[in-house]
Amino acid sequence: xxxxxxxAAATSSSxxxxxxxxxxxxxxxxxxxxxxxxxxxxxxxxxxxxNGHCCSSGGRGGGFGLGRxxxxxxxxxxxxxxxxxVIGLAADSGCGKSTFMRRLTSIFGGAAxxxxxxxxxxxxxxxxTTTVICLDDYHSLxxxxxxxxxxxxxxxxxxxxxxxxxQVKALKEGKSVEKPIYNHVSGLLDPPETILPPxxxxxxxxxxxxxxxxxxxxxxxxxxxxxxxxxxxxxxQRDMAERGHSLESIKASIRARKPDFDAxxxxxxxxxxxxxxxxxxxxIPDDNEGKVLRVRMVxxxxxxxxxxxxxxxxxxxxxxxxxxxKLTCSYPGIKFFYGPDTYYGNEVSVLEMxxxxxxxxxxxxxxxxxxxISTRFYGEITQQMLKHGDFxxxxxxxxxxQTIAGLKIRNVYERILADGPSVLNRAKI
Amino acid sequence: xxxxxxxAAATSSSxxxxxxxxxxxxxxxxxxxxxxxxxxxxxxxxxxxxNGHCCSSGGRGGGFGLGRxxxxxxxxxxxxxxxxxVIGLAADSGCGKSTFMRRLTSIFGGAAxxxxxxxxxxxxxxxxTTTVICLDDYHSLxxxxxxxxxxxxxxxxxxxxxxxxxQVKALKEGKSVEKPIYNHVSGLLDPPETILPPxxxxxxxxxxxxxxxxxxxxxxxxxxxxxxxxxxxxxxQRDMAERGHSLESIKASIRARKPDFDAxxxxxxxxxxxxxxxxxxxxIPDDNEGKVLRVRMVxxxxxxxxxxxxxxxxxxxxxxxxxxxKLTCSYPGIKFFYGPDTYYGNEVSVLEMxxxxxxxxxxxxxxxxxxxISTRFYGEITQQMLKHGDFxxxxxxxxxxQTIAGLKIRNVYERILADGPSVLNRAKI
Numbered sequence: 001x002x003x004x005x006x007x008a009a010a011t012s013s014s015x016x017x018x019x020x021x022x023x024x025x026x027x028x029x030x031x032x033x034x035x036x037x038x039x040x041x042x043x044x045x046x047x048x049x050x051n052g053h054c055c056s057s058g059g060r061g062g063g064f065g066l067g068r069x070x071x072x073x074x075x076x077x078x079x080x081x082x083x084x085x086v087i088g089l090a091a092d093s094g095c096g097k098s099t100f101m102r103r104l105t106s107i108f109g110g111a112a113x114x115x116x117x118x119x120x121x122x123x124x125x126x127x128x129t130t131t132v133i134c135l136d137d138y139h140s141l142x143x144x145x146x147x148x149x150x151x152x153x154x155x156x157x158x159x160x161x162x163x164x165x166x167q168v169k170a171l172k173e174g175k176s177v178e179k180p181i182y183n184h185v186s187g188l189l190d191p192p193e194t195i196l197p198p199x200x201x202x203x204x205x206x207x208x209x210x211x212x213x214x215x216x217x218x219x220x221x222x223x224x225x226x227x228x229x230x231x232x233x234x235x236x237q238r239d240m241a242e243r244g245h246s247l248e249s250i251k252a253s254i255r256a257r258k259p260d261f262d263a264x265x266x267x268x269x270x271x272x273x274x275x276x277x278x279x280x281x282x283x284i285p286d287d288n289e290g291k292v293l294r295v296r297m298v299x300x301x302x303x304x305x306x307x308x309x310x311x312x313x314x315x316x317x318x319x320x321x322x323x324x325x326k327l328t329c330s331y332p333g334i335k336f337f338y339g340p341d342t343y344y345g346n347e348v349s350v351l352e353m354x355x356x357x358x359x360x361x362x363x364x365x366x367x368x369x370x371x372x373i374s375t376r377f378y379g380e381i382t383q384q385m386l387k388h389g390d391f392x393x394x395x396x397x398x399x400x401x402q403t404i405a406g407l408k409i410r411n412v413y414e415r416i417l418a419d420g421p422s423v424l425n426r427a428k429i
Numbered sequence: 430x431x432x433x434x435x436x437a438a439a440t441s442s443s444x445x446x447x448x449x450x451x452x453x454x455x456x457x458x459x460x461x462x463x464x465x466x467x468x469x470x471x472x473x474x475x476x477x478x479x480n481g482h483c484c485s486s487g488g489r490g491g492g493f494g495l496g497r498x499x500x501x502x503x504x505x506x507x508x509x510x511x512x513x514x515v516i517g518l519a520a521d522s523g524c525g526k527s528t529f530m531r532r533l534t535s536i537f538g539g540a541a542x543x544x545x546x547x548x549x550x551x552x553x554x555x556x557x558t559t560t561v562i563c564l565d566d567y568h569s570l571x572x573x574x575x576x577x578x579x580x581x582x583x584x585x586x587x588x589x590x591x592x593x594x595x596q597v598k599a600l601k602e603g604k605s606v607e608k609p610i611y612n613h614v615s616g617l618l619d620p621p622e623t624i625l626p627p628x629x630x631x632x633x634x635x636x637x638x639x640x641x642x643x644x645x646x647x648x649x650x651x652x653x654x655x656x657x658x659x660x661x662x663x664x665x666q667r668d669m670a671e672r673g674h675s676l677e678s679i680k681a682s683i684r685a686r687k688p689d690f691d692a693x694x695x696x697x698x699x700x701x702x703x704x705x706x707x708x709x710x711x712x713i714p715d716d717n718e719g720k721v722l723r724v725r726m727v728x729x730x731x732x733x734x735x736x737x738x739x740x741x742x743x744x745x746x747x748x749x750x751x752x753x754x755k756l757t758c759s760y761p762g763i764k765f766f767y768g769p770d771t772y773y774g775n776e777v778s779v780l781e782m783x784x785x786x787x788x789x790x791x792x793x794x795x796x797x798x799x800x801x802i803s804t805r806f807y808g809e810i811t812q813q814m815l816k817h818g819d820f821x822x823x824x825x826x827x828x829x830x831q832t833i834a835g836l837k838i839r840n841v842y843e844r845i846l847a848d849g850p851s852v853l854n855r856a857k858i
Contacts, residue, residue, distance in 0.1 A: 312741040313798055315754030324769050325744030340753050369742055 084172050084197045085413045086217050088208030090268045091224030092231065092261060097204050099391050100224070100402045101125055101132045104202065107384060107406040118193050121183045129413075131198035135205025136182040138164040143187025154206055154260035161211040164203075168217050171197045200413050209268035220306065220412045222405055223272035227279045233290040270344035273303045274408070276401045283332035283354050292332060294354040295397025297404065301347040305415040307372045308349035309404055311338035314371070315349075327365050330358050336366070353397035360386065366400075373404055374411035381407070513601050513626045514842045515646050517637030519697045520653035521660065521690060526633050528820050529653070529831045530554055530561045533631065536813060536835040547622050550612045558842075560627035564634025565611040567593040572616025583635055583689035590640040593632075597646050600626045629842050638697040649735065649841045651834055652701035656708045662719035699773035702732045703837070705830050712761035712784050721761060723783035724826025726833065730776040734844040736801045737778040738833055740767035743800070744778075756794050759787050765795070782826035789815065795829075802833055803840035810836070 091097050105112035105127035112125040112132065123134035139146075139153060140160040151158045167177040174197045181190040209215045209223070226234065232254060239245040245253075269275050274297060281292035299308035311318050317339035323329035334355035341350050351370075357363045364382045367373070375381060384403045385394050393399035520526050534541035534556035541554040541561065552563035568575075568582060569589040580587045596606040603626045610619040638644045638652070655663065661683060668674040674682075698704055703726060710721035728737035740747050746768035752758035763784035770779050780799075786792045793811045796802070804810060813832045814823050822828035 312747075313749065313751065313755075316756070317748075317750035317753055318741075319746075319748035320742065321746035321768070322742065324746055326742075327745070339750070 083199070083417055084174065085200050085219045085416050086168060086172055087200060087202045087409055087412075088215070088218040088221035088272075089202055089204035089224070090206065090208045090222070090265070090272065091204075092206065092226065092257075092265060093235075097224060099393065100405070101202065101204060102391065103384065103388060103399070103402045104406040104409060105130050105132070106388060107403070107410055108200070115193055119181055119183075119190050121185050121190065122181055122193055123184070124179075124181075124193060124195065126198070129199040130202060131195060131200070132202040132204055133179060133195060134182070135159075135164065135203055135207055136184070137180050138205075138207075139182045139189065142182070142189050152257055152260045154257060154264050156207070156210065156264055159207055161207070161214065164207075165211060165213040165217070167195075168201070168203060168214055171195060171201050172217055173197075200409070206265055207268070209271040210264060215271055219416060220303075220409060221272045221274075223269045223275045225269060225275050225277045227277070229280050230278050230290055230293065270346075273300045273306055274298065274405055275343070276398070276405065278398055281332065281354055283335060292354075292356055293393075293396050293398060294352065295401055296337075296350055296352040297397075297401040298341070298343050299349045299351070300343075301349060305412045306408060309351050309370055309372045309408075310349060311336060311351060311370060315340055320369075322362070322365055322369070327362060329355070329362060334362065334366070351401075353400060356396040358395075363400075370404075374407040512628070512846055513603065514629050514648045514845050515597060515601050516629060516631045516838055516841075517644070517647040517650035517701075518631055518633035518653070519635070519637045519651070519694070519701065520633075521635065521655065521686075521694060522664075526653065528822065529834070530631065530633060531820065532813065532817060532828070532831045533835040533838060534559050534561070535817060536832070536839055537629070544622055548610055548612075548619050550614050550619065551610055551622055552613070553608075553610075553622065553624065555627070558628040559631060560624060560629070561631040561633055562608060562624060563611070564588075564593065564632055564636055565613070566609050567634075568611045568618065571611070571618050581686055581689045583686060583693050585636070585639065585693060588636060590636070590643065593636075594640060594642040594646070596624075597630070597632060597643055600624060600630050601646055602626075629838070635694055636697070638700040639693060644700055648845060649732075649838055650701045650703075652698045652704045654698060654704050654706045656706070658709050659707050659719055659722065699775075702729045702735055703727065703834060704772070705827070705834065707827055710761065710783050712764060721783075721785055722822075722825050722827060723781065724830055725766075725779055725781040726826075726830045727770070727772050728778045728780070729772075730778060734841045735837060738780050738799055738801045738837075739778060740765060740780060740799060744769055749798075751791070751795055751798070756791055758784070758791060763791065763795070780830075782829060785825040787824075792829075799833075803836040 089097060089100065102112055102125075105125065108127060108129040110128035112127040112130070114120075114122045115124055115126060123137055125132040136153070138160045139158055141149060141151065141158045146153060146155075146158050149157075153159075163180075167179055170177050176194055176196045178192040179195045180192045182188075183190045203214075203218075207214075208218065209221055215221075232250075235250055235254065236247065239250050239253075240247065277296040277298065279294045279296065280290060281287050281294050283294075284292060297309070299306070301308065311320060318337065320336040320338070321333060322336065323333045332355060334353065334357070336354075337350070337352040339350055341348050353366075357366075360382065363385055364379055367375075367379060367381045370381075373381060381400065381403050384406070385399055388394055388399075391399065393402065518526060518529065531541055531554075534554065537556060537558040539557035541556040541559070543549075543551045544553055544555060552566055554561040565582070567589045568587055570578060570580065570587045575582060575584075575587050578586070582588075592609075596608055599606050605623055605625045607621040608624045609621045611617075612619045632643075632647075636643075637647065638650055644650075661679075664679055664683065665676065668679050668682075669676060706725040706727065708723045708725065709719060710716050710723050712723075713721060726738070728735070730737065740749060747766065749765040749767070750762060751765065752762045761784055763782065763786065765783075766779065766781040768779055770777050782795075786795075789811065792814055793808055796804075796808060796810045799810075802810060810829065810832050813835075814828055817823055817828075820828065822831065
C-alpha cells in the first residue's frame, strides 16, 4: 500500500555485483503468520545478482517467513556480514520513499535492484550493502481482506507486527528470512522471497516505528513528514499519472485515510531520530502551486552515532540567504534556517531550506557551508545530487536532506561497525 | 560645540611616552582666519609628554594657525613621521566621539592625553601614534558671535573651512600647524596650540566631510549616526548630569539644532566609508527606555585598504542569534544581522548587533565568528572591550563597532604605510 513497486523503481545493476544463485521455492500454503519452517514445494534455480555480502542460505534453510505461492532462496559463498544495522524509514504512501531509497543505495555504491529473477512485483531493493524491504509486505490482510473487514492498510489490524518483529530481529541476528510479498498491482499477498541479512537493512513503510519491539531493533530512524497540501499535490501527480486513479478517488482516498493516518502513522514522528518535513514555500506569498518547497530536517540531539548537521555555528539560531554578492539566485531565491528547538519534548536541531537550486554553483556553495554532513570528500552531496538530477526533488530540500540522511546513515553504519565485533547472535542458519 | 573637553576625558599617560619640550607662545592677536606666519609674542618652555613621533618645530616656526592669547609649539628630536594618515569622524555632539577616540588611541597603544602643560581646555588628544583634533576648534564664531548673528555651530558660516583645509593639508604634508582652540567651557576662542604631524591624524567633529577639499584629504571616514530617540536619551544624561543643563533647555536645544543638523551634518553620511548607526532595540517590543541598543555598521564596498567585516559568509544575508546551546544569554538576548545593501547609491555591507553582552563568554564567542576584523591576535576585540569595560557602550554594539572601526583604522594606516615611501611633501618647516 505504501510502497512503489520496486521493479518499477529499479535501475539496472552495475557490473561490480557478484553473481549469486537464486532458488525459488513454490508452495501452496495460505498466507498467515510466520513460521520458521520451509514452505517450498518446488525449486528452480535462477541466477541473481546480489551484491557481494550475503550469507549462505540453504535451499530449504530455516529462514522465517511464509508466502502464498512460492519463495525465493538465495545462496552464495561470500563472507557473512558481521553486523546488520537496521534503519527505519516511515512515511505515508507517495512521499518519496522510493526516491529516498535510490539515493541511499547510491551513496553506498551500486544501483538498487529488485531480487533478480524473482517476483517481478517484489517490493525489495538490493544493492551492494543495503537491502530495503517494504513493510507493506507485512500486511496481514490483502486489499480484499481489508475491504471485507473495513480497515485501511494504515490500521495495525491489517498488519502483522509479530512477523515483522521476528523477521527484522532474525535479520539483525544474521539469519535469513522468508518474507512475504504484498503485490501492489494485484493487491494480493504473493509467496515469500528469501531475504539475507545485509550490512544495512532498511525497513520502509507505514509502521517501522509503530510496534515497540520493532522500534527497539532500529539503529537509526527517519520519518518523512509531508504536509497535507504538498502530499495532495504529490499524490495527484503519482496516482493519477502513474497509477491511473481519478482525482475524485484520490481525494476520497485521502479523506478516508486521514483518521487512521493521524491515529497510527503520524505519532511515529516522536520516535524518529530525524524527521524530514516538507511544507509549502514561504518565499512566494500565498503560494498554492506547491512547486517550490520548504523542507525541514528535525534532528534529535543525543542520539548515539548521530551528530545533527549544522549551519555556521552549532547550537545557535541562524537565517541565511546564500544568494548575494557571491552567489546569484533567481526568483524566489533560496533561504536557510538553522537552530535549536524542542520536538515532542525532545531537544532537536532544525535545518531548513526554502526554495530551489537553479544550478550547480548554488548547491556546492550551500554544501560548503554545512557542517557535520558526514561526507567523505568535499562536494560529495553535490556529486550525489547531480548524479541523480532526474530524481524528484534533486533541485530542492527534499533531495538535499534525503542525501544528507543517506550520508548520516552511512556514518551510523560505519561507526557501529567500528565499535568492535558484533555482539549479535550469528548462529548458523 | 561638538567635542567633550579633552582634559576631562583624558586619562594619565603611560610611562612609555617620550619627554618633549613644549614652548608656549603668548600673543595678543584677535582670532580670525589662518595665516602661515607666527603670532608668538612671548615664549616659555614647558615639558610635555608627546608620544615619540613628533617633528622638529622651531619656536617661531612656520606652522599654520593662529590664536587669541597664546600658542604652544612643540620641539623634539625624534625621526619625522613618514606619512600622516588622516581619518575623519563625523557626529553630532554627545554621540560618543570622545569614547570612540579613547578606544582608538588604546588600540594604537598608550593612553590619550591632552597636550601636557598647555591650555587645560584644549580639545586635542595625543597618544603614541594618534593626534585627535576637534573640529570645533575651527569655529569662526564663538558662542557670543553665533548668538549675535543667530547661527548655530552647525552652520557652515560659523566655521572656518579654509583654515580647516589648510591645516589638515599641512599636517598631511608633514608640517606643524598653529591650531585655534575653541573653549567649550567659556565658549570663547582661545589662543592656538601647535599641532605636529602625527602618524594618524583624526579630525572629529561636526563637519569633517562637509567641505569637499577637507574630504579629499581623508584616507578613511566614519560617521556616527545616532537616531533621534537614542540621541535624546544620551544628551539628557550627559548635558544634565555632566554639564548641568536643564531638561527643557536640552529639548529646546535639540529642536533648535534639528534644521541645521539635517541640512549640514546628516548629508555627510553619504561620504563616509563606515557609518555606525545607533537605534533602539527590536528585541524588546515597544521599548522606550533606550538602554538596550541596536547598532549597525554600514561599510562601503570597494574602498581602498578597507574590507568590510562579515559574519560567516561574505556577501550573503544572515540573521544570527548566538545564544543557544553553546552560549546562554539573559533576556533579551543578542541578535546579529549581516548582509549586503545599498546606501545613498553605494554598495555596502551591513553588520548589526541588537542587545548587549552580559559576560566575557558572549563577547569572545561573537568575536570568534566575525571575519575581516583586522585583529592581530585571537581575542583582540574582547581584550580591548574588557580593558575599557567602564567606557560607555562596552557591553553593546557601540563599543563593539567602535573597537572594530579602530582596528580597521589601524589596518588602513598600516597598509598605507606599507605601500612604499610617502609621496607627500615633507619639506622642512
